[in-house]
Each structure stands twice: as structure tokens, then as C-alpha cells.
Amino acid sequence: MKKIVKNLYTALFIMFLYAPIFVLIIFSFNTTKSHSVMSGFTLKWYAELFRDRVIISSLITTVIVAVSASVISTVLGTMAAFGIHNMKKLPRYAALQVNNLPIVNPEIVTGVSLMLLFVFFAARMSFSLGYATLIIAHITFDAPYVVLNVMPKLRQMDKHLSDAAADLGCNPIQAFFKVVLPEIFPGVISGFLMSFTLSLDDFTVSYFVSGSSVQTLPVTIYAMTRRQVSPKINALSTLIFIVVVTVLVVKNIIERKNIRQEEIRI
Numbered sequence: 001m002k003k004i005v006k007n008l009y010t011a012l013f014i015m016f017l018y019a020p021i022f023v024l025i026i027f028s029f030n031t032t033k034s035h036s037v038m039s040g041f042t043l044k045w046y047a048e049l050f051r052d053r054v055i056i057s058s059l060i061t062t063v064i065v066a067v068s069a070s071v072i073s074t075v076l077g078t079m080a081a082f083g084i085h086n087m088k089k090l091p092r093y094a095a096l097q098v099n100n101l102p103i104v105n106p107e108i109v110t111g112v113s114l115m116l117l118f119v120f121f122a123a124r125m126s127f128s129l130g131y132a133t134l135i136i137a138h139i140t141f142d143a144p145y146v147v148l149n150v151m152p153k154l155r156q157m158d159k160h161l162s163d164a165a166a167d168l169g170c171n172p173i174q175a176f177f178k179v180v181l182p183e184i185f186p187g188v189i190s191g192f193l194m195s196f197t198l199s200l201d202d203f204t205v206s207y208f209v210s211g212s213s214v215q216t217l218p219v220t221i222y223a224m225t226r227r228q229v230s231p232k233i234n235a236l237s238t239l240i241f242i243v244v245v246t247v248l249v250v251k252n253i254i255e256r257k258n259i260r261q262e263e264i265r266i
Contacts, residue, residue: 021241028234035229045231055236058220065131065206065216066199069138074192076139077146078184084147085154096151099144110141111208118209129211137209138199145198146191153187186254193251197244 031040049055084095102110118133161183165175181188203218210219217240224233 024234025238025241028231028238030231030234033231045235049232049235049239052232054220055217055232058215058217061131061134061214062200062217065134065138066196068135069142069199070192070195072135073139073142073195074146074188077143077191077195078150078188080143081147081150081154085151099147102141102144103148107141107202107204111137111205114140114205115208128213129209130214133209133211134206134214134216137205138202141202141205142195142198145194146188149191149194150184150187153184157183186257189254190251193247193254197247201240201244 026038027035028045029041029043030038031042031044080099084092084099087095114133114137115129118129118136122128157180161179162172162175165179166172170178201218202216203222206216207219207222210216215223217236221233221236224230
């Protein structure tokens with residue numbers, strides 16, 4: 001009886017979370033613009049979506065920003081994780097708390113503060129808000145997640161591994177790329193995928209730092225919904241949902257493979 005109640009509760013909880021998304025997906029195939037009556041099946045809204053220049057331009061901007069910010073955040077976050085890992089106990093604790101601040105800080109505060117910072121420098125250095133400010137802002141909230149993903153792998157790694165590689169003739173750079181990086185690679189990939197997902201669907205920070213010349217996809221969707229909710233938005237949201245779910249599934253597969261490899265070693 002307890003098992004039935006638990007399964008029923010889990011099913012209702014999942015339904016509560018994902019029912020709006022499933023409704024959105026269903027009506028993205030509706031033949032009419034109605035959001036309450038399903039009149040038939042069609043793919044015309046997806047076709048119109050890919051003919052919309054504004055949406056395609058915003059999509060390209062979003063991908064460029066997400067990939068750029070994720071790659072840079074992964075490099076910076078991995079380096080920061082190494083630095084924090086090699087600190088003594090008290091400085092390490094303080095550095096981790098500082099690293100966690102962008103995560104627990106409300107996005108509205110991060111967005112407004114970054115906007116004020118960019119405007120301050122823009123007035124003195126003659127540049128405008130655009131790709132550069134978007135990428136810098138996304139790195140700000142992406143890098144801490146990379147640190148959190150890499151740190152556990154560094155704790156699990158044998159601390160004498162680098163010394164052993166040096167004894168076998170590797171210089172520090174060779175030891176890192178040939179010995180250390182393969183050990184922490186699952187954490188690095190997880191950090192990259194999480195950074196990419198966060199950058200892909202960020203709205204609040206991007207809204208404040210994008211400027212008038214460049215817009216990401218979430219900002220464009222927000223502007224479209226203020227006028228009229230078009231079925232193209234349903235189609236676009238469906239595609240975004242599929243991409244995010246795919247990234248999360250890949251991330252979980254990588255983590256499970258890593259766990260199995262560790263179990264085999266043990």
C-alpha cells in the first residue's frame with residue numbers, strides 16, 4: 001500500500017510540473033491559433049518559425065553566446081577549481097563561499113549590477129552593450145557551476161598522481177593533460193553541459209546586459225508574448241525543451257558511466 005501511495009504521489013508531482021509543457025507541445029501542432037481547442041495536426045508553425053528572421057537571428061545569437069560562455073567558463077572554472085583545491089582548509093572554505101555567491105544571489109540583482117557596471121565602463125571607454133557584455137555576464141554565473149562540478153573529481157583523485165607522472169618523465173603540462181585531465185574529465189564535461197544549459201535559457205541577466213542591437217532567444221520570446229502569443233512561440237518553446245532535455249540526458253549518461261568505471265576500479 002505504501003508503495004502504491006508513493007508511486008501515485010510521484011506521478012501526480014511529475015504531472016503537476018510537466019503538464020503545462022505537454023499542453024504547450026500539443027498545441028504547437030494545432031492547425032489554428034487557438035490555445036484551448038485542438039482543431040487538427042499541422043507542422044506549419046514550425047515552418048513559419050524557421051522563416052522568421054528575427055527568431056533565427058536571436059537563435060544564432062543565443063548559440064554563439066552559450067557556446068562561447070560555456071567554453072570560457074569551463075576553462076576558467078577548471079583552473080579555479082585546481083587553485084581552490086590546493087588551498088589550505090580555511091582559505092578553501094572562504095573561496096568556496098565566494099564561488100557560491102553568484103549561485104544563491106538572485107538573478108535580478110546580478111543582472112542589474114552587471115548592467116550598471118557595463119554602463120559605467122561604456123561611458124568611459126566608448127563601447128556599447130552587445131555580444132561582449134552578454135558573454136561576460138554569462139561567464140559570471142556559469143563559472144561557479146563548473147567549479148562545483150570539478151571539485152568533487154579533484155577530491156576523488158589520488159593526490160600523488162601528478163607526482164607519479166613527474167617521476168615517469170612528464171613535465172607539469174604533460175602531467176595535467178595526460179594524467180590529471182582524464183581523471184577529472186567527467187566533471188569538466190558536466191560543468192560544460194550545465195553552463196551551456198544555463199546560458200541557453202537565461203532571460204533575466206540577458207535582458208539587462210544585451211542592449212538594443214543584440215537579443216537572445218528568451219528576450220525575443222518575451223517581447224513577442226507582450227504583443228500576442230503566437231503558435232510559433234509554442235513551436236519554439238518545444239524545440240528549446242527538447243534541446244535542454246537532450247543535454248541533461250547526455251549529462252546523466254556521462255555521470256553514470258563515470259560511476260560504473262569507479263565501481264569497476266574498486
